[in-house]
Amino acid sequence: MKNFYITTPIYYVNDAPHIGHSYTTVLADILTRFHKLIGYQTFFLTGTDEHGQKVQQAAAKRQVDPQIHVDEYNQRFKKLWEKMNIEYNYFIRTTDADHKEFVAECLQKLWDKGEIYSKEYEGWYSVGEERFFSEEELVDGKDPISGRPVEWLKEKNYFFKMGMYQQKLITHLEENPDWILPDYRRNEILGFLKQPLNDLCISRPKSRLSWGIPLPFDDEYVTYVWFDALINYVSGVRNRAYENGEPIWPASYHLIGKDILTTHCVYWPTMLMALEIPLPKHVLAHGWWLTGGSKMSKSSGTGVNPMDYMEQFGVDAFRYFLAREMVVGQDCTFSDDAFKRRINSDLANDLGNVLNRVHRLVLTNFEGKLPKATQIDAPAQELITLANQVREQVFSGITQVKLSQVIEDIMSLVRGINRYLEIKAPWKLAKDPSAKDELASVLFTAAEAVRLSLCFLWPVMPTKTMEGLAMLGTTCEGEKDLHWGKFQGGESFGEGAPLFPRIEVEKAPPPPAKTKEQNKPVLATDVPSLLDLRCAKIISVEDHSDAESLYVLKVDAGESEVRTICSGLKKSYTPEELKDRLILLFANLKPAPLRGIMSMGMLLAGDGEEGKAVLVDPPANTPIGTRALFKGIIPSESRELKIKDFDKISLYVKDKTIFCNDNRLEFNGTPVSCDVKDEASVH
């Protein structure tokens, strides 16, 4: 018997469940049910990650014990999964005694093998993110992710010798090209592994974090998130087995979102190698559900909350949409329009309707008892052939995790039934008493095809398909029901109402005629008019914690928010020289992360002596935010520029003032100066 063990990440218990959690879990559930349906032994593990500082703090804030806090909060996930018809085999919690025990066992084993060592470590620590940042990563002295304050900490910690496994991991990836799916994610990891792989810090002193699993060899410490969390995939099944007694590990698939690729494709396999535990068969990274227009704009207001759709239109329709619409691996947009269109056309018009047609025809013509077929003509044979073909597609597609494709294949069978009915027109046969036999055959054939379609869709919509099958007086019990020919004739049909009511959609105004054209290339001649160069003032200067030459500057460019920019001026200026100074800011440069810190623009400077940069000087009293213009060039509407667009032109200095071609740069008529010799370029 073939085995199938799938996992979802364990979700952080403090997080409010959202579409991301739901999608991963639904996908795991559907894949599990499909494998079960086609005859595998299956095991499905999900759960919650319940240690860490955020839990400790949240509990403290509520003045409850952390354990009580997590006991309460993990219910949010459990309840959601129940509502969503998720049939996991086990829900693991990292606070389970069994899990803690196994993590400690693993740590002890690695310690005994010399795979873990201790080392003093100093750095900037962010409580909010529960991690250290290098100097360079900080933004204005704050944590670059949440912007919260950091503190300088010096402490001993324990490290796992992850670096030792770099080559072994690369070899594994090369020998197992489908270990990471989709393949482009594998390439990312191989790229990541071209650089030296560091060892992994796996501890936190209890003085700072007490809510965790103690290191068995030093009880002043607890183990750190990933070491604790990743091991759940093994600890959750090590004392369990399939019905036939076979062990469950290794996993067939670790299902993850693309954001935790590195932890699952680098940390985890090296940990397993060190522990001498077999690796999982595949890691499958899916994409994001995007809601509401462009990610940058908050004002568009077109965002929808996908979870509302589950409440409003039912769990099964919701599951169907998630599974059908997203190609596993890719991002996908969740829109009101797409949802309603998909549900109406596939579930209401095609599937629900054909079921209803057959059901009603049998009810009115045969008093609810399925008649037996007496003949198989060409159209019927064609439908049978199609059904067999779809069966093959389901079996092969599902083992390749081509879920949206499989569903589309099943729907092609549903459409085939509608076509068959149209050809045979049983409603006409019903009016001809001499055609009773033919009518019986048509309805029998159509009913069998509908039955099969519903069985195939059971993993996606467990409840609705069973309701549909009940309308046909049958059910689906597994692989044996996946063949043509289960119906014998004589089955009593049940009661029935339309399975998927059509969603009424307001007549949408005709979509604005979109002119489909790619963004026009930026021409060199257009750059001067597009440049948004502004007077700005440096408010603060800090060293980049992880870069030798970069300062992190906060500048006031006359906007509602202060901008952070990174600038390589350490060789040229001291922080004191920079503070409160007016600069020329290239404001519409596409933001780019520099050593981990987003730089929202770039300041301009000229090439001085000895490779030093000389800042451009706006005239003394220029109001902050004033835009500098090239004389004789009319500025055009602002558009975000890339650095390569800027490189298409050259700015140079003549008589201490700045020119582009022959156009001098001015603030309200006053030239902008830069104290470098003629012909020096400015950038």
Next chain:
RNA sequence: GGCGGUUUAGCUCAGUUGGUUAGAGCGACGGAAUCAUAAUCCGCAGGUCCGGGGUUCAAGUCCCUGAACCGCUACCA
């Protein structure tokens, strides 16, 4: 800046090792039908397969080059 990917009908996408009239679903339009949830079925879309070169008897499919977009990565004055 580096590496990788994407760009095919109005929309979302398939297109295997290069080979007859480039496909599917949805939508739009026209028609048929009326058992059914105003659902279904049939027909139709004259798509520069992003642009430009090249290889070939033959290219969406291989090579070069330009563009846009996306991902990873990068101390860019």
